Amino acid sequence: MTPTWPTVETNEAQITNAGEVLWRQITKSLYDEDNRRPGLLACGPQAADARKPSFTRSSVISAQDSRDWHQNHSASASLGTWSLSVGDVEDAGLRAVDDSKRPPEPGEPGKPPGHAYVDYRPLTKAEMKDARAKLLLAMLGRGEESTTDIGFHGDRAA
Amino acid sequence: MPDGGAEFARIRLSGDRFTGGRLPVDALDEIQRYQALVLAAARQAWSEEHPDEELPEGFDDSLKLVITKVENGSAQVLLERELDAPAEYDQTFDDAGAEVLRELEALLDANRPVSDAPLFQLKDFQAFGSSLDQGEMIQITSVDRSTQRRVEVSLSAEAVSEDIQERVREFASDRRRERRNALHLDQRAIAGRLIALDADRRSFRLQSLHFGDIDGRYDDVDLTAALKNVLDTSAKAPVVRLSADLQFRGTTPWRIKNVTDVEFLEIDGQPWSRKLIELASLGPDWDGEMPGAEMISFAALDAARDIVMHVVNAGRTRPAIFPTEEGGISLEWVSAGSIASLEINPDADHFEFHRLRQGDEVGSHAESSDIPGAFAFAEEVSQ
Numbered sequence: 001m002t003p004t005w006p007t008v009e010t011n012e013a014q015i016t017n018a019g020e021v022l023w024r025q026i027t028k029s030l031y032d033e034d035n036r037r038p039g040l041l042a043c044g045p046q047a048a049d050a051r052k053p054s055f056t057r058s059s060v061i062s063a064q065d066s067r068d069w070h071q072n073h074s075a076s077a078s079l080g081t082w083s084l085s086v087g088d089v090e091d092a093g094l095r096a097v098d099d100s101k102r103p104p105e106p107g108e109p110g111k112p113p114g115h116a117y118v119d120y121r122p123l124t125k126a127e128m129k130d131a132r133a134k135l136l137l138a139m140l141g142r143g144e145e146s147t148t149d150i151g152f153h154g155d156r157a158a
Numbered sequence: 159m160p161d162g163g164a165e166f167a168r169i170r171l172s173g174d175r176f177t178g179g180r181l182p183v184d185a186l187d188e189i190q191r192y193q194a195l196v197l198a199a200a201r202q203a204w205s206e207e208h209p210d211e212e213l214p215e216g217f218d219d220s221l222k223l224v225i226t227k228v229e230n231g232s233a234q235v236l237l238e239r240e241l242d243a244p245a246e247y248d249q250t251f252d253d254a255g256a257e258v259l260r261e262l263e264a265l266l267d268a269n270r271p272v273s274d275a276p277l278f279q280l281k282d283f284q285a286f287g288s289s290l291d292q293g294e295m296i297q298i299t300s301v302d303r304s305t306q307r308r309v310e311v312s313l314s315a316e317a318v319s320e321d322i323q324e325r326v327r328e329f330a331s332d333r334r335r336e337r338r339n340a341l342h343l344d345q346r347a348i349a350g351r352l353i354a355l356d357a358d359r360r361s362f363r364l365q366s367l368h369f370g371d372i373d374g375r376y377d378d379v380d381l382t383a384a385l386k387n388v389l390d391t392s393a394k395a396p397v398v399r400l401s402a403d404l405q406f407r408g409t410t411p412w413r414i415k416n417v418t419d420v421e422f423l424e425i426d427g428q429p430w431s432r433k434l435i436e437l438a439s440l441g442p443d444w445d446g447e448m449p450g451a452e453m454i455s456f457a458a459l460d461a462a463r464d465i466v467m468h469v470v471n472a473g474r475t476r477p478a479i480f481p482t483e484e485g486g487i488s489l490e491w492v493s494a495g496s497i498a499s500l501e502i503n504p505d506a507d508h509f510e511f512h513r514l515r516q517g518d519e520v521g522s523h524a525e526s527s528d529i530p531g532a533f534a535f536a537e538e539v540s541q
Contacts, residue, residue: 039490129514130520
């Protein structure tokens, strides 16, 4: 069933190029260190992201620069960069939205260049579980992107 | 300590001047400095334990060390506290003696920053060993009463003239940064193995996953029973999570104070035990990584351990273990083209099952309110 999507906000734009790749930074709690792969929560959504887990666009920023930005500006270290294509997102019944031009709300942390989100908002809990499992299968199929860790210097670290 | 003359420390001075158990009067300087350092460490510890309070009357006099014996074999000096010293500060002075040795060890390790030895700001510390002549050595030995571990630190005249003086220079340049690293308290939870408990002094030692051993204290006498029960229940050092005030030195936890709650996690030394301890150690918001996330409940961790053990005993594949934002656990099995998850809620009385195969439009969803239902799902998906 096609969800009823909320209107894309001013300064936001749905990403329609199915071939474009989106980067996702994987932090410790999202990562299975024994098997060296992310878990379901890595594909979102999470309470803090308002059902809009964060990604960055490969058309704007490289996987390495995306990870570097995360290491310099986030609250926790990235253990690696994983990816999805916009087509993967659409196949899971979701949509990808570029919100990089939307100014941050008061208290909202800064966004990396090419910031985008995967929109889970209209999904029921069961749909959400199906969608994130589909995304994780796609993400695992693509494998980890090759990046180098510059070390964590996050300016929002607890 | 002391119950009438218990040994506080032993100082051995080696070199020609000390042969035959002779103790030159000059060497008494070092023993006086040692006493001054222990007292300074004790004063500091007491003030940190009792912010905004004056030191009690007679506190300083409680640490009058006496030389009870000078033994042969270089000059070996046995130090005790005075026989009538009040017992109420025993632990404080014991800790202070251990702190002096810990800091001295830190100073002699070129790989450790001088900030690991905050007592070094005292002239008595910077001058410690300065009366030694070339080829002489001072050795201090004491027993850490909480672990019964014998601690021994040796300092040569060469180390004093080279290493310690280098540290003095380092200290001068490091002082501003040291000030920034002032002690502060943070109320939070910390998990680890309980490795020592002194019920009389209401003190304990916790081996934390991320920060090493941390000493702690509690005020509520009722917690003694809870902590003893935990120790009696487990064959090896049990894993506990304490809700308490955590005192930091800079970014490093240094002391645990005012414990208000103790939770016990039965850990069985299995390959997945470290992961469970790691999850038990997560604070609220998972320490900044996941805003809004709850601490992981021990009920969910217990249930996760039982389910993992069940599938492993059945010869099946062990799942990956993840936290959930609600404070529960997600067990996940990934195989080629299939993902299954079993979510345990924080009270461990509700289990949600999900499975999706590659190409499925819709996954299968189920739930149970009892753990046998969770066992059955886990067995099915872990084949």
